[in-house]
Amino acid sequence: MTTTFAMLLLMLGCALVTWAPRVIPFILVRNIKLPDVVLRWLAYIPVCILSALVLESLFQAEGSFVTFDWLNLIAFIPTLFVAIWTKSLSKTVIVGVITMAVLRLFF
Amino acid sequence: MSTHLNLNESTENFDSFSQGIRDCIPTLLGYISIGVAFGVIGITSNLSVLEIFLLSVLVYAGSAQFIFCGLYVAGAPFSVIIITTFIVNLRHFLMSLTVAPHLTRYSPLRNIGFGTLLTDETFGVAVTKVMKEKQLGGNWMDGLNLTAYLTWIASCTIGGIIGKWLPNAENWGLDFALLAMFGALLVLNLSGVGKTKLMHYLKLIALMAILLYGLLYFVPGHLAVLIATIIVATIGVATEK
Numbered sequence: 001m002t003t004t005f006a007m008l009l010l011m012l013g014c015a016l017v018t019w020a021p022r023v024i025p026f027i028l029v030r031n032i033k034l035p036d037v038v039l040r041w042l043a044y045i046p047v048c049i050l051s052a053l054v055l056e057s058l059f060q061a062e063g064s065f066v067t068f069d070w071l072n073l074i075a076f077i078p079t080l081f082v083a084i085w086t087k088s089l090s091k092t093v094i095v096g097v098i099t100m101a102v103l104r105l106f107f
Numbered sequence: 108m109s110t111h112l113n114l115n116e117s118t119e120n121f122d123s124f125s126q127g128i129r130d131c132i133p134t135l136l137g138y139i140s141i142g143v144a145f146g147v148i149g150i151t152s153n154l155s156v157l158e159i160f161l162l163s164v165l166v167y168a169g170s171a172q173f174i175f176c177g178l179y180v181a182g183a184p185f186s187v188i189i190i191t192t193f194i195v196n197l198r199h200f201l202m203s204l205t206v207a208p209h210l211t212r213y214s215p216l217r218n219i220g221f222g223t224l225l226t227d228e229t230f231g232v233a234v235t236k237v238m239k240e241k242q243l244g245g246n247w248m249d250g251l252n253l254t255a256y257l258t259w260i261a262s263c264t265i266g267g268i269i270g271k272w273l274p275n276a277e278n279w280g281l282d283f284a285l286l287a288m289f290g291a292l293l294v295l296n297l298s299g300v301g302k303t304k305l306m307h308y309l310k311l312i313a314l315m316a317i318l319l320y321g322l323l324y325f326v327p328g329h330l331a332v333l334i335a336t337i338i339v340a341t342i343g344v345a346t347e348k
Contacts, residue, residue, distance in 0.1 A: 015165035023222035025203035089133035096287025100280030
């Protein structure tokens with residue numbers, strides 16, 4: 001249960017560069033009225049960023065070719081159906097985790 | 108703090124601290140599994156339990172903490188670790204920019220609080236709330252954020268303790284919780300848009316897949332996510348009717 005001064009400085013450095021991008025927009029939008037086109041652009045961010053995060057984990061970038069991460073892709077299919085069917089976050093997560101656990105049992 | 112005299116039932120329900128906690132619960136499995144996994148990996152990367160605890164308190168970002176371990180154990184210089192952490196978390200700038208316009212009526216100090224505790228998951232839950240109810244409440248945000256933050260710190264620390272005793276603790280499919288959750292949040296966001304809008308979005312997602320695939324040849328995943336999001340959102344605005 002120890003740490004060093006250098007490690008503490010490193011962690012504080014990382015904390016600062018993580019904190020700034022999170023907080024600056026909250027200060028910025030109080031003082032500046034965002035133009036209409038920026039607001040319309042921001043409306044696309046949720047779907048874009050969520051689909052990017054999902055798609056990125058379905059690809060496998062190790063090796064010389066980018067391929068599918070087959071295990072994630074196969075587990076994602078029933079997960080997606082449950083999400084569309086139930087529209088429930090917790091049911092989707094539970095089905096996803098169980099599907100992946102079963103797949104790992106065989107592969 | 109501000110709603111003691113609020114008798115309006117529906118307003119109270121939409122902006123209550125306890126509703127924020129409840130809306131956070133479905134995401135907790137994600138935080139717990141990733142947090143515990145991080146704690147275990149932290150130990151195998153020669154971090155102490157105290158350092159794992161401090162990292163989850165100070166940085167509070169899953170992917171950045173994992174990359175921190177990877178670079179630290181590889182002996183990377185501190186400058187490289189800090190710059191990489193910055194790039195990995197730069198997507199939060201876009202997320203904060205998306206959420207912040209809904210909370211400008213609160214004080215600067217509270218807004219700094221909202222921003223400090225923004226993560227991929229709380230962002231996902233908050234934009235889904237905006238999509239459904241067209242507004243966000245500060246108490247609800249605090250309930251959501253604090254539940255996620257405390258669960259994360261506890262999970263990472265417990266993971267560190269587990270890692271000390273069981274160095275090879277396997278996570279049975281639990282790491283998939285994160286992907287499943289983002290998938291569900293994506294579906295929830297899409298289910299709220301109209302039929303013509305949905306077609307537009309589906310085309311954008313197809314474009315996103317192609318663009319990401321190409322980008323992954325040249326840049327690491329977290330950077331590909333950031334670049335592809337900026338490009339596809341811009342195309343989205345340019346092609347909307």
